[in-house]
Amino acid sequence: QSVLTQPPSVSGAPGQRLTISCTGNSSNIGAGYDVHWYQIVPGTAPKLLISNTNNRPSGVPDRFSGSKSGTSVSLVISGLQAEDEADYYCHTYDNSLGGWEVFGGGTKLTVL
Amino acid sequence: QIALKESGPTLVKPTQTLTLTCDFSGFSLSTRGVGVGWIRQPPGKALEWLALIYWDDDKLYTPSLRNRLTITKDTSKTQVVLTLTNVDPVDTATYYCAHRREDYGDYDYWGQGRLVIVSS
Numbered sequence: 001q002s003v004l005t006q007p008p009s010v011s012g013a014p015g016q017r018l019t020i021s022c023t024g025n026s027s028n029i030g031a032g033y034d035v036h037w038y039q040i041v042p043g044t045a046p047k048l049l050i051s052n053t054n055n056r057p058s059g060v061p062d063r064f065s066g067s068k069s070g071t072s073v074s075l076v077i078s079g080l081q082a083e084d085e086a087d088y089y090c091h092t093y094d095n096s097l098g099g100w101e102v103f104g105g106g107t108k109l110t111v112l
Numbered sequence: 113q114i115a116l117k118e119s120g121p122t123l124v125k126p127t128q129t130l131t132l133t134c135d136f137s138g139f140s141l142s143t144r145g146v147g148v149g150w151i152r153q154p155p156g157k158a159l160e161w162l163a164l165i166y167w168d169d170d171k172l173y174t175p176s177l178r179n180r181l182t183i184t185k186d187t188s189k190t191q192v193v194l195t196l197t198n199v200d201p202v203d204t205a206t207y208y209c210a211h212r213r214e215d216y217g218d219y220d221y222w223g224q225g226r227l228v229i230v231s232s
Contacts, residue, residue: 002158036218038159045208045222046151046159052216089159093217097175101149103159 004090004104011110012080020075020107022090030071033093037075040087050075085111114138116209118226125232130199132226134192134209141167141187145214148192152205165192199230
C-alpha cells in the first residue's frame, strides 16, 4: 500500500473532463516536493506525462494538466480521447525514513 | 538521444541473488544532478520505486527493501547495476531503469523493462 493514495479506477466518455487525485502527507507532497505523473499503456514502458506538478514535456498534448492543493495533487484530462485509456501514476520524494521516492498506487482510466 | 536498456536473468530461484544491469547512452552519470533509478512493477500491480544512484554516488533505497538492495554505477562503462538478495516469488516483476533529470527529479527516459520471474 503506497503512501500516495490514488483512486483505483476512473472512467469517462470521450470529450469529458476527468480528474485523477493523488493524496500524500506532510513528508512528501505536503513538504513541497515536486510531483510528477506517468502514463502506462499496457505492454509499454512508463511515459513521463507531467513534471513538477504542472509542466508538460515536449510532445504531451495540452489537454493534460496538473494542479496542487495542500497534500494533494491532481491530474486533469480535458477532452478525453480513446487513446488516453491507460494507467496513471503519481511520483514524488518522501523525506521520512532517510529519504526515498514513492509512486502512487496507480489509477486505471477507462474511456467509455 | 538518451536510451536505457535492462539486462539480466529471466528466471531466478528463491533465496538467490538477482543482478540486473542497466546500460545507458546519451548522457553522463558524471553530470551534476543526474541520476539513474530502478523501478519495478509486479504483474497486475502498481509501480514500486526501488533505488536511485546520483552522479556523486549518493544512493537512496526504498525502506522496505533497504537491507536487500544494492545499487552501484560504473561511469566509465555507462552502467548501473542493481542487486536484490534473497529473492522470493513476490519479487517477480518487470524491472525498469530510468534516467532521472537534474533539476526536475522526474524520470524522463525509461528502459523497455526486464521481466524477472522468481520460481523454483
